Amino acid sequence: MTRLLPAGAGDAAARPDFYPTTVRPGIGFTALSTDGNGRRGRITTAHGSVETPAFMPVGTQATVKAMTAEAVAATGAEIVLANAYHLMLRPGSERIAKLGGLHQFMNWSKSILTDSGGFQVMSLATLREVAENGVVFKSHLDGSRHELTPERSMAVQEQLGVDIAMALDECVRYPASEEDVRRAMRFTIAWAERARAAFPLLPGRGVFGIIQGGVDMTLRTECANAVTAIPFDGFALGGLAVGEGHEAMIAVVEHTTPLLPAAKPRYLMGVGKPEDIVAAVACGIDMFDCVLPTRSGRTNQAFTRRGEVNLRNARHADDPRPLDPDCGCPTCHGYARAYLHHLAKAEEMLGGILLTWHNVHYYQELMNGLRGAIVAGTLADFRAGFAEQRARGDLAPL
Amino acid sequence: MTRLLPAGAGDAAARPDFYPTTVRPGIGFTALSTDGNGRRGRITTAHGSVETPAFMPVGTQATVKAMTAEAVAATGAEIVLANAYHLMLRPGSERIAKLGGLHQFMNWSKSILTDSGGFQVMSLATLREVAENGVVFKSHLDGSRHELTPERSMAVQEQLGVDIAMALDECVRYPASEEDVRRAMRFTIAWAERARAAFPLLPGRGVFGIIQGGVDMTLRTECANAVTAIPFDGFALGGLAVGEGHEAMIAVVEHTTPLLPAAKPRYLMGVGKPEDIVAAVACGIDMFDCVLPTRSGRTNQAFTRRGEVNLRNARHADDPRPLDPDCGCPTCHGYARAYLHHLAKAEEMLGGILLTWHNVHYYQELMNGLRGAIVAGTLADFRAGFAEQRARGDLAPL
Numbered sequence: 111m112t113r114l115l116p117a118g119a120g121d122a123a124a125r126p127d128f129y130p131t132t133v134r135p136g137i138g139f140t141a142l143s144t145d146g147n148g149r150r151g152r153i154t155t156a157h158g159s160v161e162t163p164a165f166m167p168v169g170t171q172a173t174v175k176a177m178t179a180e181a182v183a184a185t186g187a188e189i190v191l192a193n194a195y196h197l198m199l200r201p202g203s204e205r206i207a208k209l210g211g212l213h214q215f216m217n218w219s220k221s222i223l224t225d226s227g228g229f230q231v232m233s234l235a236t237l238r239e240v241a242e243n244g245v246v247f248k249s250h251l252d253g254s255r256h257e258l259t260p261e262r263s264m265a266v267q268e269q270l271g272v273d274i275a276m277a278l279d280e281c282v283r284y285p286a287s288e289e290d291v292r293r294a295m296r297f298t299i300a301w302a303e304r305a306r307a308a309f310p311l312l313p314g315r316g317v318f319g320i321i322q323g324g325v326d327m328t329l330r331t332e333c334a335n336a337v338t339a340i341p342f343d344g345f346a347l348g349g350l351a352v353g354e355g356h357e358a359m360i361a362v363v364e365h366t367t368p369l370l371p372a373a374k375p376r377y378l379m380g381v382g383k384p385e386d387i388v389a390a391v392a393c394g395i396d397m398f399d400c401v402l403p404t405r406s407g408r409t410n411q412a413f414t415r416r417g418e419v420n421l422r423n424a425r426h427a428d429d430p431r432p433l434d435p436d437c438g439c440p441t442c443h444g445y446a447r448a449y450l451h452h453l454a455k456a457e458e459m460l461g462g463i464l465l466t467w468h469n470v471h472y473y474q475e476l477m478n479g480l481r482g483a484i485v486a487g488t489l490a491d492f493r494a495g496f497a498e499q500r501a502r503g504d505l506a507p508l
Numbered sequence: 509m510t511r512l513l514p515a516g517a518g519d520a521a522a523r524p525d526f527y528p529t530t531v532r533p534g535i536g537f538t539a540l541s542t543d544g545n546g547r548r549g550r551i552t553t554a555h556g557s558v559e560t561p562a563f564m565p566v567g568t569q570a571t572v573k574a575m576t577a578e579a580v581a582a583t584g585a586e587i588v589l590a591n592a593y594h595l596m597l598r599p600g601s602e603r604i605a606k607l608g609g610l611h612q613f614m615n616w617s618k619s620i621l622t623d624s625g626g627f628q629v630m631s632l633a634t635l636r637e638v639a640e641n642g643v644v645f646k647s648h649l650d651g652s653r654h655e656l657t658p659e660r661s662m663a664v665q666e667q668l669g670v671d672i673a674m675a676l677d678e679c680v681r682y683p684a685s686e687e688d689v690r691r692a693m694r695f696t697i698a699w700a701e702r703a704r705a706a707f708p709l710l711p712g713r714g715v716f717g718i719i720q721g722g723v724d725m726t727l728r729t730e731c732a733n734a735v736t737a738i739p740f741d742g743f744a745l746g747g748l749a750v751g752e753g754h755e756a757m758i759a760v761v762e763h764t765t766p767l768l769p770a771a772k773p774r775y776l777m778g779v780g781k782p783e784d785i786v787a788a789v790a791c792g793i794d795m796f797d798c799v800l801p802t803r804s805g806r807t808n809q810a811f812t813r814r815g816e817v818n819l820r821n822a823r824h825a826d827d828p829r830p831l832d833p834d835c836g837c838p839t840c841h842g843y844a845r846a847y848l849h850h851l852a853k854a855e856e857m858l859g860g861i862l863l864t865w866h867n868v869h870y871y872q873e874l875m876n877g878l879r880g881a882i883v884a885g886t887l888a889d890f891r892a893g894f895a896e897q898r899a900r901g902d903l904a905p906l
Contacts, residue, residue, distance in 0.1 A: 173851060173858040201825065201850045209828050209846050217842040427599065430607050444615040448607050452599045453571060459857065460571040
């Protein structure tokens, strides 16, 4: 079995030397404005500030797919998500530590949050055995056996040098039996305590606990009460956006968010579609991540104010207009729908590059709009306008 | 059979309205300096100037693969090559004309040269029948039948609105019988006259004739004498880099270049490797195009001063150094070999994006170095230093 950590990786003496020492331990969070349950805040980490509500583009394998780090920054993103499970298997967290940490490795100077690996063990690994101590699984890459414990996941994330680490949790597939959901919740709580104890107090770095419990409100309450009793830097809702649908998801968010401390950031993991984000922000969620803008970009789907647009559709073949005339991204500034359609038909990489850039830009602009609406106290109007624009549908053909 | 042109496409009255009227007909060329047979010049077109010797990145389907137009411009490229054969089949030259021309379509404001389609009809199309009038072939995309005559190729390129059009030629595969080479040369000469007659005098636009003749110096002489008698804006050597090897290619270039008028630009089509370009510049060639920098970038191959580097090689896995510490491209500025190796192993698009950018930048820097050496009269020293650096091989592992 591969040992993922060098001996002493949790010791301060063995800590990679890229950790700064001039910032106070943990991350900062300030709620600046509220509008209903929605809130506008600011997270501060060792790598700067993150205006919230924030969307984190997904950089699973230390790259936001099809974008340079410079392009990601140009969209306004202040934090990206990477994945501890993927990076510990390839290229290895020790290797990244020796190369100066994940920020330097992927040329990203702003904040990074890593998922702990709990979700990927559920969705990608084979032959996983979950026990009180942790998870034993086979790598999806080469079948090699690995053990992931709460302590090991924390140490991997510490080696990566991320700003926000996530406690190891157990995710269950949806739908799942009440017994499975309950067991996953219990492991998640027990592992959360061990994760917090294992992750050292580091300047400008923090660790978030995760609330599981499926769509069972009683379990969500029980989990929230237990996990929020642990001194985490923030709290996440996990186990959603796995097939339960918008209504069920938002019901869990509405139920659980008030159980989380107002003084800490709240993160809805793996969410989501623009309409999911808008609804969850109104519930008081501060952080999001989702593969949709990047994955859709590579399959010729664009997000616009007027809904989703499929660039392979022949209606765009002669259309000289940009995807969205009001969008300020480089794709909408320089390229017509007809060209994006041509790239899609010709299966040219530039199609995925331009649409990913646009989609990530769209998500950042959506968050910017939500932040502005909360400050102005017009979140309800923003939501109505958002729904109305989408209901109109795409531009009429010329 | 699909008719590719609307009636009257060759008439001035039917000309797309994106043609400027303030520039004199044809393109300009000035030889600024010489060093031996090598020369430093400047081409002027409707879309600006092109410092020569120049390398044209290949944008076959109206995109330099894996690069935004902004990135291509950032490498210093002042002209790109696109392909009339590909674009007339998809998305169609009429469509591009209606969308404002190829420059606007692909968001490229500098010069564009299009290959006429002769090479692609040889390499891609099926069931081609070459006759005095032109070529009938089946599309490699959908098997549809098309006719390409010298006149039609010119009209397609005029619809695209390119700065430099290429006369339709017949390419033969290498090796070929003397009979085939001779017939191809005769068709190429006959078609050249018709192409020149068909391409109107347009402000800042020009048309180049192509010299064929394989590796037979007698045929090259015959073809050069015939084609240079036609008032083209420039002359190209075609039918090379098709398998004949560096020595045979340079022998043809050395033989043929002096037969071309000094007052017009000379273009070596489809060439080549860095060492091919350096040798051909010393023979007096002014323009090049090749898929190598872009294609290699997508297969994890990088060009550096010290030769080619395969980023999939495990020797790079822990290497914190850039590809080339003396390179000023964004890839070398921001990303380590270890990261590029990781992207290659993980098959991430960003690997192809970053290596393509680097490779195109490398080619532009090579041309910049050649231009500087000619002006300084140190081309022989440059060639020696170029060969010496490459002979040293890649950086030693750490």
